[in-house]
Amino acid sequence: MMFGENCGMSSTISLPKCSCCHRHIMPNDKCVKFNCPNCGEVLVWRCESCREAARTYTCSSCNFQGP
Numbered sequence: 001m002m003f004g005e006n007c008g009m010s011s012t013i014s015l016p017k018c019s020c021c022h023r024h025i026m027p028n029d030k031c032v033k034f035n036c037p038n039c040g041e042v043l044v045w046r047c048e049s050c051r052e053a054a055r056t057y058t059c060s061s062c063n064f065q066g067p
């Protein structure tokens with residue numbers, strides 16, 4: 001049995017998740033995305049409300065927390 005890179009259904013659009021509140025980010029959301037300033041490996045997403053509330057995010061790779 002082979003495991004391809006694309007196993008499963010590819011019809012569902014995978015929305016990015018906010019790194020602060022873990023909600024899905026809508027395409028029309030005024031979100032920001034940037035790489036983790038500590039490890040640079042993880043793309044951090046912040047939704048509009050978290051950006052305005054200046055919530056801290058946690059990097060899923062290095063656990064760096066930042067505003």
Ligand SMILES: [Zn+2]
Pocket residue numbers: 018019020021022023046047048049050051
């Ligand atoms: Zn959020």
Ligand SMILES: [Zn+2]
Pocket residue numbers: 036037038039040041042059060061062063064
């Ligand atoms: Zn990181």
